[in-house]
Amino acid sequence: MIDPLALYMRRFLNFSDEELLRFKQFLKPTEIKKGEYFLQEGAICQNVLFIEEGLLRIYHLHNDKEIIRQFIFENSFFTEYESFLAQKPSFYFVEALEDCKALALHYKDLNALYDSSINFLRFGKMMAENVVQHVGHRYMSILRDDATTRYNNLIKERPKVLQRVPQYMIASYLGITPEALSRIRKNMAS
């Protein structure tokens, strides 16, 4: 039987079956229906999710305008890291764009896992380092690249976004208007 969680975790570290079993004992199956929220602004993010099915978006409201930070697809871990790590109220909303099935790991259980096994600690460090690399990459891209370049990178790096996310949300993610995104797409097609 294919176990996407085990596959994912073993891409980083050679976890034993026993370790994975222990890890899974802490996980709570969770459903988030399309349009429902995993997290609201002002709440403290208490869980890490492993998304088994579905798609989430994390966004921020600024002067009533949505600024989309990221889209999160199945077969990956997700948490609102800044709120989760500091256990402080979040600036973000995390909403399901499709019906989601996920496994939730609570903050206190994750810390218990870190204390119980060096491999989980290694994994936590790798996850954080992974995020550093991704956020750093996106941060530079926003400073450096024009919208057309960023759209091209998105198509190349995350084709699923184009198939499953509405155009106006992709525009918000790129930091441009829906009209500007239409122009970019027309210019690319011609």
Next chain:
Amino acid sequence: MIDPLALYMRRFLNFSDEELLRFKQFLKPTEIKKGEYFLQEGAICQNVLFIEEGLLRIYHLHNDKEIIRQFIFENSFFTEYESFLAQKPSFYFVEALEDCKALALHYKDLNALYDSSINFLRFGKMMAENVVQHVGHRYMSILRDDATTRYNNLIKERPKVLQRVPQYMIASYLGITPEALSRIRKNMAS
């Protein structure tokens, strides 16, 4: 005797004297004179620095224009994380803006430390998580805040930047022209 490195590290974890001594055995005293480079674009970042004295900047060249990512002051750790973690060529330059004294820790020695002691692994995880929070914060600020707000935040959060960094570099860090920064400063003074 005050030991800024020990002070810094013990803010995060209760390292024993023996652990700190072992850590220090791997550190190589390094000097980087004003205008010299710790790292050039295309090189692989091999070291983490603990800056004892001085000031560095990390920047990227795009169409011959410098885009400053961060200023790094004394009494902090620094590495070009994306290059260091993946051991791949860097997109950045890291230049001393003042004469620097630093302690350098090599990639292979850091990994040996991670393997030798769970506390160093914990520390490495905390450092990565710290960077996640800082970069995430700055990333949102660029998406959300106008230049005046970002300048005000800079004054509040990192007053040393104003005292020790030339105005045109602060403008580059904020992503605006030196003229726009002058206008912001004038409006604030009036």
